[in-house]
Amino acid sequence: MAEHRMGSVRTVPRRAPEPAVEVLRDFGSPPPSAQRRRPSLLVPVLVGAGVTVALGVYGRTHTPTGIAVNVAGFSSPLTVKVWLGSGAAFFAVIQLLSALSMWGRLGGFSPSWAGSAHRWSGRVAFLLTVPVAVHCLYALGFADYDTRTLAHSLLGCFFFGAFTTKMLALPKRGLAGWVLPVIGGAVFVALIGVFLTSSVWYFTTFGFQL
Amino acid sequence: MKRLTPLLTLLSGVVTAAVLFTMSAQASPPSTQPAASSGPPAAAPAAEPEPEGEAGADVAEPDDAPARPPGTAPPTEPDASSAGTEVASVEQNWIGQLENGAVIAITVKNGKAEAYVCDGRSMEVWLSGTVRDGKIELTGKDAKLSGIIRGDSASGEMIVGVRRWKFTAWPEERLTDEPNVKSGSVTSPAIYRATDDVRKAGIDGGWIFLPDGTQIGIVTWNGKLIPAPPLDPAFYSTLVNGVTLTAEPVVPGAR
Numbered sequence: 419m420a421e422h423r424m425g426s427v428r429t430v431p432r433r434a435p436e437p438a439v440e441v442l443r444d445f446g447s448p449p450p451s452a453q454r455r456r457p458s459l460l461v462p463v464l465v466g467a468g469v470t471v472a473l474g475v476y477g478r479t480h481t482p483t484g485i486a487v488n489v490a491g492f493s494s495p496l497t498v499k500v501w502l503g504s505g506a507a508f509f510a511v512i513q514l515l516s517a518l519s520m521w522g523r524l525g526g527f528s529p530s531w532a533g534s535a536h537r538w539s540g541r542v543a544f545l546l547t548v549p550v551a552v553h554c555l556y557a558l559g560f561a562d563y564d565t566r567t568l569a570h571s572l573l574g575c576f577f578f579g580a581f582t583t584k585m586l587a588l589p590k591r592g593l594a595g596w597v598l599p600v601i602g603g604a605v606f607v608a609l610i611g612v613f614l615t616s617s618v619w620y621f622t623t624f625g626f627q628l
Numbered sequence: 629m630k631r632l633t634p635l636l637t638l639l640s641g642v643v644t645a646a647v648l649f650t651m652s653a654q655a656s657p658p659s660t661q662p663a664a665s666s667g668p669p670a671a672a673p674a675a676e677p678e679p680e681g682e683a684g685a686d687v688a689e690p691d692d693a694p695a696r697p698p699g700t701a702p703p704t705e706p707d708a709s710s711a712g713t714e715v716a717s718v719e720q721n722w723i724g725q726l727e728n729g730a731v732i733a734i735t736v737k738n739g740k741a742e743a744y745v746c747d748g749r750s751m752e753v754w755l756s757g758t759v760r761d762g763k764i765e766l767t768g769k770d771a772k773l774s775g776i777i778r779g780d781s782a783s784g785e786m787i788v789g790v791r792r793w794k795f796t797a798w799p800e801e802r803l804t805d806e807p808n809v810k811s812g813s814v815t816s817p818a819i820y821r822a823t824d825d826v827r828k829a830g831i832d833g834g835w836i837f838l839p840d841g842t843q844i845g846i847v848t849w850n851g852k853l854i855p856a857p858p859l860d861p862a863f864y865s866t867l868v869n870g871v872t873l874t875a876e877p878v879v880p881g882a883r
Contacts, residue, residue: 541637548641552648557860558867567870585634 457593462586470579473551477560477571499550500617506550507613509543512536514606521599544581547609551578570615577608717799718759721818722782723839724797731844732795733818733836734764734782740880741766743773744819744834745786745795748844750853752834753788754821756880800839817877820845820859826873833866833873835859847873 516536518524554574562568584601587593722734730747741759743766746752755773757766764775764784775784775795782797800818822833833856835845845856847868857866865874 537633541640544637544641545644548644549648552645552652556649556652558870561870564870582638585638588634589631 457590459583459587459590459593459597462583462590465586466579466581466583468579469582470575473555473578474560474571474575477555477558477575480555480559497620499553500620502546502550503613503617506543506546507610507617509539509546510606510609510613512539513543513602517599517602543609547577566615566619570612573608573611573615577605577612580605580608718762718777721800722797723800723818723836724782724795726786726793726795728793730793731836731838732786732797734759734766734797735817735819735878735880737880742819742878742880743768744821744836744878745773746834746836746844746846748846748855750846752846752848752853753786754834755786817879819878820864820875821878822847823874823876826875831868831871831873833868833875835875 513536515524516532516539519528519532520536522528551574560571560575562571580601584598584605587597587601719736719738722732722736724732726732726745726747728747728751730745730751732743732745734741734743736759739758739760741757741764743755743757744752745755753768753771755766755768755771757764757773759765759777762777764773764777764782766773768788771786771788773784773786773795775782780799780802783795785792785794816837818837820835820837821827822831826833830850832848833845835843835856835858837843837859843856843858845858846853847856848854849868854868857868859866859875863874864876865872867873
């Protein structure tokens with residue numbers, strides 16, 4: 419943990435690519451990079467899958483009430499969700515950019531605050547999605563009237579599962595370098611998919627309105 | 629500490645969701661499916677929303693009035709329970725019943741009136757017109773409704789095409805059990821209709837908010853009448869076949 423306390427000056431993710439010299443560190447023991455135990459992703463993946471399935475089952479079995487509490491003062495409940503979802507998508511893009519920056523994929527642009535920006539934009543994006551998901555699940559349920567609603571339902575459930583997996587995987591040290599980008603990418607893709615099948619669909623169908 | 633923050637993020641999301649779920653559960657009225665779950669179509673009074681699963685006396689009471697068979701409540705019959713109370717203002721919501729069991733709601737304001745008749749399954753009529761000097765004159769598409777207000781009940785008949793039904797209605801105030809339900813003299817709207825945007829898309833919907841808190845309504849979907857799911861009282865919207873319909877109150881003089 420100690421090295422992470424100096425995180426304020428860190429410009430690359432804490433799971434930076436393993437230094438090549440590490441292999442040469444100790445010839446007496448088996449090659450560490452091969453033998454060092456990777457932390458298991460079993461629990462995060464299982465919990466995430468459980469969340470996905472649980473949301474889907476709940477949305478499917480629970481009778482949609484058509485009713486949920488109003489969350490903000492917009493012209494209609496739909497626009498509330500549409501805008502919350504758009505906000506989440508906006509922060510998701512920040513997520514992508516800050517992640518690219520953390521991993522040094524934005525050229526030389528890798529400011530020290532990229533990590534904070536990534537964490538906080540993620541938190542905000544996640545919290546923005548929660549009221550939307552509650553309304554979806556409680557009032558509408560898992561729907562398959564058409565391709566859009568089916569894709570939206572599936573992606574919505576998957577998003578929260580993938581996010582859970584990401585959160586549970588984050589604290590694990592020594593994950594393979596591809597793990598977090600892959601999970602994070604899945605979360606991002608799911609959220610953008612949800613956004614496209616809801617907010618963007620709404621704006622293109624009913625027009626741009628508050 | 630760093631190790632914990634992702635878990636805290638998850639936890640805060642869960643807590644937020646739990647709070648919203650609780651609030652949503654409380655926002656839902658106890659009985660919200662009057663139309664969708666009503667009995668067989670043939671039964672005449674079946675359109676009257678039977679609040680299933682509600683044993684509370686407070687909800688059973690206001691239901692009595694509209695459930696009264698129309699034949700037993702002729703306009704001339706002074707209602708004993710209302711003898712002592714002052715005659716309610718004409719300018720408010722009138723809720724009643726047709727002899728075929730359909731529910732009628734008339735909203736009167738400044739002499740103008742809007743009415744909606746619907747049985748929650750297969751029949752609906754929109755009417756508008758005037759209420760002056762105790763005379764109700766409403767017209768709709770291929771429909772005409774006329775009646776008189778005497779004391780605190782309104783009665784008359786509605787003619788649709790070649791069919792004719794008698795109706796009786798009472799002021800919503802009287803049908804509401806507790807007099808303190810309403811804030812001041814402002815009556816909340818009783819009739820809701822799908823917004824113009826929704827109707828432009830070829831979908832229509834009408835709802836009557838009954839005094840006992842239940843609703844009855846009909847949605848026209850692809851030209852077919854189907855029982856309307858109840859409107860969310862917070863948003864005045866509901867979901868039909870995956871499409872959210874938003875409704876707005878029908879107020880006389882607004883169009």
